[in-house]
Amino acid sequence: MSEHRTTRGSEDGTMAPSGRGRELFLLLLLVAGELAWICLLLTTVVRAVGRMPNLPSLSLLLPASAVLNFICRRWHPSRAPLLLPRAAAIALYFVAVTIVVVLYFRGEVLPLGVEHAAVLVCALALWPLGARLGWGSLRHERVLGEFQFGLVALLTTLLAGRALGVSTGHQTTAGLAFVAVGVLALSVSRTGTTGGRQPRSSYWAMTATALAAVFAVGLLIATLATPDALVAVGRAFTWLWHQIEHVLAVVARWFPEKSGGAASGPGWTAPGTSNENFQSSDILPESFLRVFRIGFAFFVGALALVVVWILTVRAVEWARRQASHLATVGVERLSTNRDRRAYSWVHQMRTHLARLAALLGFGKKESFEQSQTASVRSLYRKLLRWAAANGAPKDRSQTPLEYHSVLTSRWPQLLPEISALTRAYMVVRYSRHVIDENELEELERAWTNLRSRKRHRAAEAEAQNGGSCN
Amino acid sequence: MEEAVTEPVAERVRQTAEAFLANVDRVLVGKRMVAELVLVALLAEGHVLIEDVPGLGKTLLAKTVARSLACEFRRIQCTPDLLPSDVTGVQVFDQSSGTFSFRPGPLMANIVLVDEINRATPRTQSALLEAMQERQVTVDSETMALPKPFLVIATQNPIEFEGTFPLPEAQLDRFLFRLRVGYPAQEEEEEMLSRFREHDPLENLAYATTAQQALELQGLCRRVYVAPAVRNYMVALVRATREHPDVKLGASPRATLGLQQAVQALAAVRGRDFVLPDDVKYVAPATLAHRMVIKTEARLRGRTAEEIISEVLRMVPVPVED
Numbered sequence: 001m002s003e004h005r006t007t008r009g010s011e012d013g014t015m016a017p018s019g020r021g022r023e024l025f026l027l028l029l030l031v032a033g034e035l036a037w038i039c040l041l042l043t044t045v046v047r048a049v050g051r052m053p054n055l056p057s058l059s060l061l062l063p064a065s066a067v068l069n070f071i072c073r074r075w076h077p078s079r080a081p082l083l084l085p086r087a088a089a090i091a092l093y094f095v096a097v098t099i100v101v102v103l104y105f106r107g108e109v110l111p112l113g114v115e116h117a118a119v120l121v122c123a124l125a126l127w128p129l130g131a132r133l134g135w136g137s138l139r140h141e142r143v144l145g146e147f148q149f150g151l152v153a154l155l156t157t158l159l160a161g162r163a164l165g166v167s168t169g170h171q172t173t174a175g176l177a178f179v180a181v182g183v184l185a186l187s188v189s190r191t192g193t194t195g196g197r198q199p200r201s202s203y204w205a206m207t208a209t210a211l212a213a214v215f216a217v218g219l220l221i222a223t224l225a226t227p228d229a230l231v232a233v234g235r236a237f238t239w240l241w242h243q244i245e246h247v248l249a250v251v252a253r254w255f256p257e258k259s260g261g262a263a264s265g266p267g268w269t270a271p272g273t274s275n276e277n278f279q280s281s282d283i284l285p286e287s288f289l290r291v292f293r294i295g296f297a298f299f300v301g302a303l304a305l306v307v308v309w310i311l312t313v314r315a316v317e318w319a320r321r322q323a324s325h326l327a328t329v330g331v332e333r334l335s336t337n338r339d340r341r342a343y344s345w346v347h348q349m350r351t352h353l354a355r356l357a358a359l360l361g362f363g364k365k366e367s368f369e370q371s372q373t374a375s376v377r378s379l380y381r382k383l384l385r386w387a388a389a390n391g392a393p394k395d396r397s398q399t400p401l402e403y404h405s406v407l408t409s410r411w412p413q414l415l416p417e418i419s420a421l422t423r424a425y426m427v428v429r430y431s432r433h434v435i436d437e438n439e440l441e442e443l444e445r446a447w448t449n450l451r452s453r454k455r456h457r458a459a460e461a462e463a464q465n466g467g468s469c470n
Numbered sequence: 471m472e473e474a475v476t477e478p479v480a481e482r483v484r485q486t487a488e489a490f491l492a493n494v495d496r497v498l499v500g501k502r503m504v505a506e507l508v509l510v511a512l513l514a515e516g517h518v519l520i521e522d523v524p525g526l527g528k529t530l531l532a533k534t535v536a537r538s539l540a541c542e543f544r545r546i547q548c549t550p551d552l553l554p555s556d557v558t559g560v561q562v563f564d565q566s567s568g569t570f571s572f573r574p575g576p577l578m579a580n581i582v583l584v585d586e587i588n589r590a591t592p593r594t595q596s597a598l599l600e601a602m603q604e605r606q607v608t609v610d611s612e613t614m615a616l617p618k619p620f621l622v623i624a625t626q627n628p629i630e631f632e633g634t635f636p637l638p639e640a641q642l643d644r645f646l647f648r649l650r651v652g653y654p655a656q657e658e659e660e661e662m663l664s665r666f667r668e669h670d671p672l673e674n675l676a677y678a679t680t681a682q683q684a685l686e687l688q689g690l691c692r693r694v695y696v697a698p699a700v701r702n703y704m705v706a707l708v709r710a711t712r713e714h715p716d717v718k719l720g721a722s723p724r725a726t727l728g729l730q731q732a733v734q735a736l737a738a739v740r741g742r743d744f745v746l747p748d749d750v751k752y753v754a755p756a757t758l759a760h761r762m763v764i765k766t767e768a769r770l771r772g773r774t775a776e777e778i779i780s781e782v783l784r785m786v787p788v789p790v791e792d
Contacts, residue, residue, distance in 0.1 A: 377791055380791055381791045384791060394790070396787040396788065397783060397784045397785065397787060397788055398788060398790070399746065399747040399748045399751065399790065400746075400790055401746065402748070403790075425791075426746060429697065429789075429790075430697045430699070430700055430744050430745065430747070431697070431742075431743065431744035432695050432744065433744075
């Protein structure tokens, strides 16, 4: 395996902290500072202007946060310890969201209604989704990044809704749309669109694209999902149409009248211009809107399910880790058939959900090496599934080398492909080495060859059987 | 964190190991696995207990290992009247100078063959095993370090128990490996006859590496990378021995440490700078079996420690993708 020369930095990807307490203190300081900064900005603007900041001024929040993040990273580049800061960040995040909501509804009566609960739920859902992105190797600046993004997305949504004249009742839906699409776009930027193999250099470009997508697609969905917003858009179209009419009328004045009457503008009326109270159904039919609403409800429901699932899995994993740390039960007992079935079912569910999440662009922000590792592991998983489907499932106590012997004795013609995949898997799983892009391409080719050769052979065998039958 | 050993270095260990094993192959027929594990024990700074019947080449193996490493070799034939001072050395009064001078015992060597260790009295055994653990001897309040590298190859006969003092579990725990040489196959025995017909191949055996190089390799082996998943796997294996229903006393945490050192050395011997689960499976029986105490009823049913280890290896899942 001398071809694998690159070596990973540290054993588990963490730098040794100089002190847990100090790390925690610094993290809390950073989060608190960030929170204070956002609140200060908001309250200053509210006092100065006498109302909540508008959309353009709010858009300054994101670059300012990015600068602050950059300063934080330069100031304290080491990684944060995991559990307590995460809990602290979550708590602070909840507090911040509450502050934002209170600021937004300042001066208004706050009934304990469904709408406010929904806004909170929408904001709370953002955290696990955001945390999911950076769960594997959590940096405090990443915590702050998610935190800021959540705040900015929420504020933008609320204020964009207000600017568009959307009633409070529909801002929840618009907020959900913004947040969901924003998180999706951000996760796409972090994971990459082709299996997470983009080098780090393209990260910023992808992030910028994703942020643009947040506003564009979010606005589109909000527009389609909320009839009030649709009215606002209709008004905008009407205004635009008036401007066109006005220009046309000005142009028409330049030409002499050929057949009687004064030139008093175009002789037609634009649709909707005479009716100030036009309905959203003038633009889109109600049935169309209903379909959009139902689709969006399904989307939000699925998103909530994913969040619940992720939280459950994380909680179970955390509990298992705690159990193993406590040294009460450290060894998996011999499983019964029922256990195996249950395990298999849960595992399959998890695999499918993970695949779905990966398809949607969810995933941890991975370094280039990590993504290469993930790709090799994914290829090996495919090999395992393929072999299991073809009657050679792997026993849980078999090592990759032992399983390699089983596979190659069963399919000797596939020896090069199976060996390449097994060798690469062992390197990325058990060593600090990573493989380069060329090697990864070769592995993908090996996997494609393996499948095609197997299919080819099956087709040949079928043809032979057919021939012998004939 | 200490820098991990890189592949070229691991390759160097492999080449040295190959030369060593080829040397041993010139003398011993078909004992490559045992020789490899003895080398692993040396590189992992452990000691070896060879448990087998007489005449299987235990002494020859120890001598060959010593000759291949160009190390100093001593042999201690244990008997019930062997005293600790016979092993460690004594202070002798020098009449000419009027002072006491230390006369080192046979333990003061790089490779020590302790033949039939279970025939020595517990007192002598404990002196010996203390030296193995601490790598130093204390005679009349004077402490002397043992030479480096230091490897004890002890033997015991599993058949004869009369006049013996079986090693207690605490002392067995100090051996990294318990190995069995086993009878050679027919072809191997024929090859042995032809090889030893004219002369003893040990006489002309050149060394493959020096003690100093072996010492350096020990340091390199410690730096072989063990992935967290493999570490968890090793811990799971050891813990499984403690929870097995047929086991009264499972392997100790010292066994876990020994297992890790052994797999690091084995990986380096095989030219890798990282450990595979296969390495763990390979050395687990030799590392863990002698450290377990099986329940009486299980022993009466004919259960052996090796069987339990293989059962545990079948039971504990290997860290691979699901």
